[in-house]
Amino acid sequence: MYHDFLFIDAEEDSKPPQKMLAFFKAAYDMFDADxxxxxxxxxxxxxxxxxxxxxxxxxxxxxxxxxxxxGPVVNDPNMKWYESSWELLGNEYFSHASGLLYALSSEVVGSLASANNDSLRMFDYEDVTLGSWMLAMNVKHEDNRAMCDPHCTPTSIAVWDSKKCSSSCNPAEIVKELHNTTVCSKSPTLPPEVEDE
Structure with missing residues (x-):
């Protein structure tokens, strides 16, 4: 570990699900967290x-x-988000968290860290792959919409607009613009009515 960066033991050309698993294994090995x-x-x-x-x-x-x-499983190789293992999934994906932000409890990451990589099925996309593991492990799925707000609000945890920024935007510029707005960066951790409870 070097200050803010964690170097993962993964090949540069590894697929995102393999990099994600390597990250969780390394993080679990190095840090004790909830x-x-x-x-x-x-x-x-x-x-x-x-x-x-x-x-x-x-x-x-x-x-x-x-x-x-x-959402629908894309089985056309000429389309964006094509899933090469589509025949294993049916017509619609199971419930899974967006890959932009998610959290796993220590117990879940501990199970992943101890798993043999070859025993875990890898799909083409990180979020789908992780979601399939979570179903197999029978974990509690907690859907939190504040983790994917399209606009800053007093309760937003994360802001991103998947429809607006699917491929043709500059995320660094958008994040900078958001940070310069009062409701994003200068509002309290919790709104007053939540803090008083």
């Missing part, structure tokens, strides 16, 4: 609000938190 979080650099993140979310008591110790989604 939750492990994966976040893309294309989002505007409020770490203070994420920490407040993760600090909540939960009855289920195996937890998977994110913006859960479903």
């Amino acid at each position: 939750f492990y979080v994966k976040a893309d650099d294309a989002i505007y993140l409020r770490p203070d609000r994420l920490a407040a979310l993760l600090a909540k008591d939960r009855p289920h110790h195996q937890t998977y938190i994110g913006c859960m989604k479903k």
Whole structure:
């Protein structure tokens, strides 16, 4: 580990699901945490609000938190988001968190860290792959829409607009613009009515 960077033992040409698994194995080996979080650099993140979310008591110790989604499986190799293992999935994906931001409890990451890589099925996309593992492990899915707000609000944990920024935007510029707005960067960790409870 070098200050802010964690170097993962993975080949540069590895597929995203393999890199994701390598990250969780390395993070679990190096850090003792209640939750492990994966976040893309294309989002505007409020770490203070994420920490407040993760600090909540939960009855289920195996937890998977994110913006859960479903959608059609793309079986046409000429289309974006083509899934080469489509025949294993049927017509629609199971519920899984968007790959831009999600959190896994320590118990879940511990199970992944101890798994043999060859025993885990890898799909083409990280979010689908992780979602399939979460189903197999019978973890608690926690859908939190504040982790995928399209606009800053007083309760946003992460802001990103998947429809607006699917391929033709500059995420760094958008994040910078968001940070310069009061509601994104200068609002309290929790709105007053939540803090008083």
